[in-house]
Amino acid sequence: MKHLLLKQLRDFKKSLFVNISVFLITLAGMFFFSGLSAVSGNIGDGIDEFYAEQNLADFEVGISSGLSISKVDDIRNELCADGATKIDKSSFVFGNKTRNIAIYIFPYKEFRVNIPHLTQGKMPEQPLEALIDRSFAEANSVRTGDKLTLPIENKKREITVCGLAEFPEHLYKGTKVPELESTAILKVYLPPSQEDIFSANRLFIDTTLAAEELRGVLADIAGQSLLSAMIDSREEMVSVARIQTDIELITSLMNILPVICFVALCLILFINMSKRIEDESYNIGVISAFGIKKSKIIISYILPVFLWVMVGGTVGATLGVAFLPSVYISLLERFYTLPAIAMSGIVFSVIIPLLILAAITALALFSAIARIIGKTPNELMRGKIKNSVKVFKESRLPLTFVLAVRNFLSYKKKSVFTILSCALCLALLLTAFMLDNSVDNLQNTVYDRYYNYDATIEWNTMDKLDYERVKEDVLGSGLFRNAKFCLDTVARDLDGDKTVKLTILDGDDPCYNIYDGKKKIEFGDTGVFIPRSYGKVEKVNLRIDYLYVSYTLSLPVAGSYDDMGTFGIFLPMATLEKINPTVYGALKSGSMLQQLYVSVADASESELEEYMSELREKYSTAFLFVRHLPDGAQFSNLFIVLDITDMLLFVVCGIMMVLMIINISCLSISDRVRDYTVFKALGLGTKKINFLNSLENYISVFFAILLSVPIGLVITENIIDVVIRVTSVFVYLHLYWWSIIILLAGALLFTAVSNVLINRKISGVDITAALKIKE
């Protein structure tokens, strides 16, 4: 056994390039595999710990019907909830500047949810005293003691700044507060005696109760009013869901990389090992003839390669757990402010992927070597006589072409390897291009075309407005290109009992998702429905049998609580008309509209501010503001993640191309050294030999291109499926013509580089030595 292993180790040096590529591809695969295993679990745990440490809410209870302060107080006392917060958003004037402010109104003395750190002054103690964000105060020269007039709950109230504080970044459930210099957080202490009804109130509850228990308690306390409430667990909160979605998306996308690397590894191992066994058949026969057990022979062949793979895997796994988490976290930190993530369970993140690698490697190697089992030493020594391939027999085709085709069919391992490896690389390129083009198309075409609103004007009021008049006013200002009222994000342009006429170009909500128009509308679906042929269709009529009515409608009908889900009801429009003609009428007339989506024309900020002041004066009961929606903001994370996925695919594809080309070259030379040598000995020109070899490779690449299309489509469809599943954004597959040109150029480059390498090796072959070896 010792000498058998010694032989293998000596042979091992001979296949240096193949072994280096095996090492590198294993390293790459394990780098991603172990690194991802280590980081993905720990990030989730880290965020949970952060929420627990920061005393952030476990549940969000939205109460649409409104609760009195006393009811809120009841809930708080009963549940030992950490706080009850009402969120409002507003703008107010500091000197001549209007600023957006997030107002967090605390009806109670305690600030137990997201405790601010006081830097100046004192905490609010008296009614209408306010704590203001330090950064904002500094940027706007606000001092302790200043009095500000703010619209709070539709009433103008004068508040006194009693202190400055630094607020936790994750004040609002894990969402980083943006641009603290222009957006401030204000905590206003309201008197406990105030009996204002909290319409659309939200309670953030930090509790140890399960959702079901919480629901029971709330129902007991609030009675019927909770029928129109929703309870969302932490995971369902927007910010938590978003970060978890992004983690899932990134992990799912990046998981493709180890899979690709392992497929490539199996391919290289299987092809090279079976080729080696074929070449070594005589030696194995001789060794076997001496009475050495087959199992020992098999082990001696498999063991060095197996150990080599495991060394590569261990190095990759170690590098993966050491470096990938920080890269991954840096990536996430582009979107979020993350707490410190403690890394634990690293050992398992290394060991489990290594075990999987060991299993894959052993399987690939054993499959390759299994053919020697059951063969007699004589059969092994005789080897396999390669049959001639006889296609194009007696044809008038050029002999070089005929030989290239026959060689392609004859040297199956090399041809299969070339086709598969080239197809894999091309499929990755195709995937990368399709992702890139689809995102680009979504951003440049679909986004600009369908999401054509970049601002909203909202009425923070339940009072009725003359909507047509408002719309005319707004459009008449000349500051906006178009304007559209939307009831909510579901129903638009109601027309008839059961049919909603959806006008794509006029009325799309920029904040919601795109779905495939062919999909049947089902319960729970919301969004803009765009048919696949959207490129030519500007208007589409969709039949909507059911309307999702959200809790904000406060319908007096029986609904159902979906465990941990959103409470809501699905109503056929006809039923809605019967049950609640008022709401139905309101829906039809659009009198419940509160948001006007507009696209800002070439207007300056000051012009908009001036116009806002005009509107405020005109509609005294309404509060209006403009909120710019940055281009593609709702998809920005997705686009960044897809861009990075693209980049990684290109990098992995580049590495794989190099490794595959080296392997193809090695296989081509080892298979064909005798033929090439004979050609040279017979005086065939180098150009002719090179042409023959190149032609054979181009035939392989032709098939690789054909194969790469379905593989690429499958990989891309899977990635897009992940994107759709995780983000609910429908990404329409798109491939630009120039990408196809680049892909074909890539295929030709792949072949050309392989040809150059092979031809260089051929020209360096020592004829006499090569002939001697074979003879």
Added chain:
Amino acid sequence: MGELLRVEDLKKSYNVGRNLFWALKGISFDVEEGDFVLLYGDSGSGKSTALNIIGGMDRATSGKVFVYGQEITSFNDKQLNEYRRDYIGFVFQSYNLINNLSAKENILLVGNKPDLADKLLAEMGLEGKGNSFPTELSGGEAQRVAIARSMIKSPSILLCDEPTGALDYDNSKKVMQTLQKLNRESGVTILMVSHNTAFVPLAHKVIKLRSGSVESIICNDSPTLVEDLEW
């Protein structure tokens, strides 16, 4: 007949580990046009090395080889390739036919002359075998295809490296008959390497090598016919 080939003090060394091994220690001989020359000796005597250098497949350490007065030992790779293409025909011990080409295609690969290929096949006694593939031919047939392949270019000299080394007696005899026929009837110059002393009577000139040196050169004005020879 003029001089076709002249070998002057040809030496060839190899590095074997740290030692220098001299495969040829300075051999000299010449070959006239139309000669059948046998280069023979034991294993390791340097006969194949000499043949490879003469055939432009290997380079000498020192010494010179002249073909028609041109010194081929100073040729670069491109010139050597042209030399092999235009002047040399090779017959190997293991035939070295291209497996995926039929007998005729193997010949046409070297020179695209279909009629001549058919004629050569006929001369080699291989009528009807043109479309057979190497795996369908016997050893003797395969070797005769290899000879026909080398003859398609009408080479100045046919270099044969143990052409019967892998054949049985009958096939060996057929191959040797073919070679002798080419030499006698077509005037093809042949330089054949063999360790088989039985072929000595067949050659016009017999060069015996021993340990990289020429031990003897014997000329024979009336070579024996293959048919009359038993071995």
